[in-house]
Amino acid sequence: MAVFSFLKNHKSQIQSLNPADFKTIIAGKDVQLIDVRTAQEYAQGTINRARLMDVSSMDFEQEIEKLDKSCPVAVFCHSGARSMYAAKVLVKKGFPAIYNLRGGIVFWK
Template identity: 50%
Template sequence: MKRLLFVVIAIVALNYGCKEEKQPISSNTIELISPQEMQEISQMEDVQLIDVRTPKEYKEGYIEGFQNIDFFSDTFSQEIEKLDKSKPVIVYCRSGRRSSDCAKQLKEEGFVKIYDLEGGITKWEFEGYEIRVN
């Protein structure tokens, strides 16, 4: 009888312990997107387009329509504050590291939807998409 009780308790404990807790849907999310997805999303009305590389990197080549806000700049936070938190934002950098950090900061600041270009402008260019040069 003790053995049966132990088995029942073990089954109940495993059943509750393995259940996946449902997380509330966050009002602000980060989505990693491919160059093809970015091409489509960047055409949406009201989307804000941000290149977070340095001005030097930006001059070497950029994706048309994107505003340069240097992630390493002392004024980065003030520049981000000028954006509309209720509108989606696409961010990219050279390879994806800075834009990932930027996306996390935007999420903390309360932006509703953040898209981060996977692989940055390097992947964008590698996949044959056009870049502009100053």
């Protein structure tokens, strides 16, 4: 049962947004926009101002530590699965406001 309460707590801090709402959120100057895809995917095109932090990299959790915990974080990937994983890691690291692009960059375009 403890696992389910742990996951429930994560959901309250993570908001999965459709592209229109995500666009509104990332328009805020204090929002940290993170592309959690690979460098190859990032090179093929990303969202303006996005910082690359490959979630599959061994350094991912160390890179997260460089972010400002007082500012919201918006994450995205190709389809939304990797970014949801990244969002859960961000919650575990103490970030209070995390936004995930539902459907990923596939639905952004």
